[in-house]
Amino acid sequence: MNTLLHVANLKKYFSTKSGRLHAVDDISFTLERGKTLGIVGESGCGKSTLGRVVLHLMPATSGTLVFENEDISAPTPQRLHELRKNMQMIFQDSFASLNPRQCVSEIIGEPLQIYKVCANKHEYRARIREIMDTVGLAERLSNAYPHELDGGRRQRIGIGRALALNPKFIVCDEPVSALDVSIQAQILNLMQDLQRDRDLTYLFITHDLSVVRHISNTILVMYLGVAAEKTTTEELFIHQYHPYTKALLSAIPRANLQYKQERILLRGELTSPIEPPPMCRFAPRCNYAKEKCFNSQPPLEDVSPGHAVACHFAREINGL
Template sequence: MADNILEVRNLKKYFKSKNGTLHAVDDVSFSIKRGETLGLVGESGCGKSTIGRLILGLHQATSGEILFNGQDICKMKKAQIHDLRKDLQIIFQDPFASLNPRMSIGEIIGEPLLIHKKVKRRAEINSEIRRLMDVVGLSTRFINSYPHELDGGRRQRVGIARALSLNPQFIVCDEPVSSLDVSIQAQVLNLLKDLQAEYGLTYLFITHDLSVVKHFSEKIAVMYLGQLVEIAESDELFKKTVHPYSQALLSAIPVPNIRQKMQRVKLIGELTSPIDPELGCRFAKRCLYAQAKCVGQDPEFKDFENGHFCACFRADELLNVTI
């Protein structure tokens, strides 16, 4: 569709290992509208960050399509991907590990400007660096400081400024607040929202925390062991959670009321191996609602109700189940 800035179609990424083939991303499809935020959630190791890196061209897809403004990133050559970097950027999870410790804050923010030759004169570069620092709420007195001299919140603001330096259209936010204190998390999330409104940015917001993504994303996609199991509008997903794994994730959100008892959905059973997985629902061994056909047959990822997609044989029954 014309208003989709990104369309991912049947995307697969496999890694060879000594024990077999790791199915990191297996037949994933979704789209993101221009100016929208899609929250991609799931436990560690489910393939969320791999999808982000595939979109950025940091990994080569095994098969499938990644259409950015109608152009397939999977078919681009290195020179084309280099030019695409101006429109596609990333904010990493660990702000300390993603910043070069030998470079000053000013050098880190200004490096993309030099690589892509956005500005030529040193005075123009310094002016643009100071402007970007002001945009992300970082005092210009830190321009000659080094990453180890800043706290986590300020380091992440440096990462955001670097991502904004080329005026991108799309930013992959790879768990950008998970390593920050709760109070700092709120500040960074508010900053990202303000920047989205000001610059018309589109976000893929990767996280394992549903309580964070609820208030940040228009749409949420839930991922389990390399596959999407549910996609819906944010309010819809929290109102009518269909997939048993999504129900378990929602039940783990802390309730800020000591008198209210949490109704946890505890997952028990064996975790399916992502190395050469057998046919069937990959969540079946841990699912409370599993039945015979869940093993040996892949559930269809289909629309059950107004854009509420789910991959579950018992989705029709679970639509009315409340936690």
């Protein structure tokens, strides 16, 4: 296995007046080079926080991060500066993440200037033109500003900026959620082409299971900061063993009008992420919850080869 990133027992807590908010709680995964791991779940489940902690945009409370066999859990400022070349991020809000005072060429060229990767102005301009061509931006847009462009082009700028230093790993934080469906397909196809051509590795964060099915090799389902289910994309869309995953997939719209869709409605109150008790956090909304679910937190363990679920009664529910 050619492992690029290994995350073990990662935690991120925020201090509040009521106690510590468990945004990311004991998440572990391994990501192979050239592959995509999809992180899915409802808004507020900790997906974006996880991506930011992995990139050290936020400090972790505890846990281990290993990148290319190097422990980067607590890098020095100088080492973190070097790591930025190989670890980049595409942000969800393409407008807010771009400097409105900079034109397209300045935004894409800023990383090149910071890391001084070009020997002269001619090489600098040629590199910017190459990146713009790679992400599908016409050269005539070099002097355009973000507010003059549509969402699809702005997101292409963000992708171009992330590619400027030829990184190995990119965290994609819901990069297509704010775009029209037709533009979503263009951006996803672009990202897949770039992954194939440059051997890129993605951590793809989204709440849209249709999108994650299209681009991911493996999927990690999160619920209130913890892992609920983890397996390959193909396996997840055939067998869902966690009640929460079943509910998520039942909510995917179907294009076939003759298809009778059976939605699984989730009722009950959300567990508070502030100092949560040692219990299954999904239990108050689960149709299968029993006393044990409210007294102990289920571990994430395999119920079939390569398919891990955090549910005390996954085998019983699914007849395994």
